[in-house]
Amino acid sequence: MSSSRLPQALEKLVSLLARLPGIGERSATRLAFYMLSQPESYARELSGALVELVERVHFCVDCHMVAEGERCTICEDPSRERTTLCVVEGIADLLAFERSGAYHGLYHVLHGVLAPLKGVGPDELRLANLRGRIEALGTSEVIVATSSDVEGEATALYLLRHLAPTGVRVSRIATGVPMGGELEYVDATTLSRALRGRTPLE
Ligand SMILES: [Zn+2]
Incomplete structure (x- = not known):
């Protein structure tokens, strides 16, 4: 050296x-x-x-965003729509949605995506409290905003199965948008279009 x-x-x-x-x-x-x-x-x-x-600085006990107290400022904000939950891979993705101003609901940050080859299974993601949150909040729609690559898609399908018992509507943002680590570079217009163009996940 x-x-x-x-x-x-x-x-x-x-x-x-x-x-x-x-x-x-x-x-x-x-x-x-x-x-x-x-x-x-x-x-x-x-x-x-x-x-x-x-x-x-810790992670919010509900959505796993960074927080100074037990809960983050988004979960504590009474003006947020509490019936929509947007699932993102990381905090950078959440911040990109916030910058776009196109989303007014709550989030759930997974802190990763399923990647069996890298040893990342469901237990490694912040999923344990998701179903409980959906029931407690009376969520009507979960928008899955994971990346459009193989791992992001696999995670979206896993979520669809995982959330089936709750009966919640699960949708997916429009594909073709570079997500994951790159989402933070996507402009606000593209991001709001992806959000508006979301489709039911089947
Ligand atoms: Zn939170």
């Missing part, structure tokens, strides 16, 4: 930064040197923010 000539504290930071998605060792080294070039207050503020993050 080329960074072996570096002080240990710097090397440690580099190896931690290199674990971030999309950051290799080179970028990590560049970031670490950038931090070193900044006033000391920046590093203290950054480390403080990280500590605050893990101490104060």
Whole structure:
């Protein structure tokens, strides 16, 4: 490793930064040197923010979005339509829907999709409370907004079977929209069109 000539504290930071998605060792080294070039207050503020993050931010007990309290601001918002539930893979997808302004119901964040080859089964997804929520809320429609790739489709079909006992109507947003990790880059118009063009899942 080329960074072996570096002080240990710097090397440690580099190896931690290199674990971030999309950051290799080179970028990590560049970031670490950038931090070193900044006033000391920046590093203290950054480390403080990280500590605050893990101490104060948790996942909503209902929808699994990030929350400071037990429930997130969306679940707590009395103006949201409580009879529609949109199931998304990740928080980035939820945020994309929020930015589009096209959706006013509640969410359920799975934190993944079914991927048997990667060892991700139903138990690895945040599914345990979904049926209970649907019953408690009296949900009339569940909109499945997982990606249109193989794993997203498999997850949608699993959900259809999983939710059958509740009798809830299950629909799927229009396909052809890049979803999953890429949903956050989809513009608001495309996203609202996908939402409007949703079809019953059979
Ligand atoms: Zn919530």
